[in-house]
Amino acid sequence: MTEPERPVVLILGAGGVGLSLAGALAGVARVAVACRPRHAAAVRRDGLVMEGVWGERTVREIACVAGPGEAPPAPDLVIVTAKGFDTRAVCEEYADVLRGRTVASLQNGIGNEEVIADYAGTVIGGTVTTNFSVVGDGHVRVKSQSSPMVFGLWSGPDADALPRLVDLIRSAGILVEASTDIRSAKWSKSLLNLSVNPICALLSIPVGKAADPRLQRVIREIVSETFAVMDAEGVGTRWPSAEAYLDHLFAVQVPDFATAYPSMYYDIQAGRRTEIDLLNGYIADLGERRGIPTPYNRCIADLVRFREIDERK
Template structure:
């Protein structure tokens, strides 16, 4: 067990899950969040973690954002677990809490590492990709995990890396800390891991959000799978054009996804997106946001792919179309439903 003091900025589903398991392991963890009812429940009743890894409740140190102003700047490690649209202000807040020689870890979705580093300091910034971990916070003080843990099925959930790519002692220490939650490893390819996770998120999150379906429901629609495969194709084409060494997506290389227009390749890829049968029909994090009436990260997922595609001269019509439709759902202009699949295909010129 590390003797480092840890603060988690953002006790949403991911931050709460990390905090619960780290605290259970004996680490000195402080949680900071803006949801008053959640913070108050944790203070009075502890934090409950349930789901595929068991069910327990543990006392935690939790602070509302307004009260966290009183915390000293003496933490060794700060995890940034906020939504991407909150990155800038949250990184400024978190950097004040972490020692000058401490570490600020972006454990977020999307490509926020450069922004976090520019605020917290490039010498303090480390990235952490959380791969295939499905968690939800449907009620205050209770986080739950769906789907099997990575440990035991050969999947490494946490991939921790420096922006410059070298494996350092602090990265190895973070790996050791995260091992109490699920399998973790150090990576020398942070950016390739980020693009892989961005592609996975961008192909799953918005489709579930705009349809209102869970993962099995989406997988059961051939047209939805067509959208997912083409999102991955465009994302990989953009990443490869920018010379990233993208880690495999669903066990498939970025080079293969980039050739999805080939009929035989498409058939092989479509098999990867088929229903698993018996699996949990879990709602994506963006689908959860839509259900809760919250802003989504669509601009930082598919919108980022569109933006980078423009810079690289790579067309991204399916990503642009799904950004438009999810924004309409988010604003209330359009209701979630399977019919939105056909609207995306129409906008992308694929109907």
């Protein structure tokens, strides 16, 4: 009996998340990943080196592509892991590949799925609470996974796309769940990123330091503004109020990630653009449209933008 044909997966955005996911899925799918030249050269020469909770191994069954001309013409699934500020540009570049396909977003921030929907057939939103890092060229480490990946159908006609994706991710040994309300899940994940990450990035401190009472006051205002905007947008989460989320943040999430530095910290240190416009900047813009004051979110977003420019000089 012949084995069933493995699905073809194209991953767009080969940072820590994209490369780690490519390595994990290579055992259950035919994987192509859009890589920076330095990662592509290392993977082609030595394979992708993986460390951490997703396994210790070298993966050679990955195709690195430099552009849409090298990509599989009709992938069964496309997963976008690029930084949120690059979503539109990536979709434009790979527009011919994405047209009519199932595309999943596994990105930080809010608003990526709306962009992808302009190009794809069926869109699946996703969240991941996992500590990824790039150790070197073609070398990644998955330090921890504190909760399962979550995927949910965002838009499009293919209702079976979600269970197929979840089954594929699970078959690779990754914790994953399906959500019936992915919008709520995306906002729930973004609460941690917008409440703690910018402060840790600005002050060059690990997440655990956010429990300092002087910082807690600022974080409480950021979260209160965000819940006011969420209420106006009709978005709910499993936390019924800002206070309920703040209790969870300081009792569970901050201790869980106490020694970790957020990715925004590394972006600023490396002089890279951050995703602040899809986090606090997004909240501030929505608040302005809704007539809701968001001075703390606006201030944090402006400070991070200043650091971005300052570090790139």
